[in-house]
Amino acid sequence: MKTVLTGVVIAAFAIVPWPAGMGEPLAHAADGDVRKGKAIYEKHCVLCHGPQGRGDGPVGKTINPPAADFASAASKKKPDAELLATIEKGRPPTAMVGWKGQLSDAEMQDVLAYVKSLRQ
Numbered sequence: 397m398k399t400v401l402t403g404v405v406i407a408a409f410a411i412v413p414w415p416a417g418m419g420e421p422l423a424h425a426a427d428g429d430v431r432k433g434k435a436i437y438e439k440h441c442v443l444c445h446g447p448q449g450r451g452d453g454p455v456g457k458t459i460n461p462p463a464a465d466f467a468s469a470a471s472k473k474k475p476d477a478e479l480l481a482t483i484e485k486g487r488p489p490t491a492m493v494g495w496k497g498q499l500s501d502a503e504m505q506d507v508l509a510y511v512k513s514l515r516q
């Protein structure tokens with residue numbers, strides 16, 4: 397009986413997958429994939445929002461209003477849904493354009509996850 401039980405326990409451990417993203421806590425910042433989001437960010441967002449998301453990219457700091465600083469207290473308070481809506485629809489009349497159509501829903505989730513990882 398005891399050996400059977402041990403076998404079951406070992407089997408249970410064997411089939412439980414290693415928790416995804418162990419050692420990369422940022423991977424779960426939102427539903428999106430932070431790594432994919434980083435690539436999208438570097439292609440489409442970094443010129444305005446800057447490498448650290450402070451709104452100080454070469455373009456972002458020259459426009460008025462400047463690109464949003466994701467680490468600001470005001471931005472940190474905004475829920476995912478609000479940030480996602482801004483990514484989708486933009487914020488007229490600022491330079492922030494909507495990305496729906498250019499990015500898929502999954503890509504917008506990914507880039508949101510990356511944006512949130514820049515808040516720390």
Ligand code: HEC
Nearest residue numbers: 440441444461462463464471479482483487490491492507
């Ligand atoms: C042309 C410059 C520019 C580009 C490119 C750009 N943004 Fe923005 N973004 C802005 C500006 C300007 C604002 C609004 C700032 C304000 O309201 O004061 C903004 C606001 C935002 C906000 C809202 C932040 C908040 O706290 O309300 C999010 C989220 C955001 N951008 C994400 C992105 C993402 C993701 C990309 C790339 C897919 C991107 N932006 C590309 C200029 C830009």
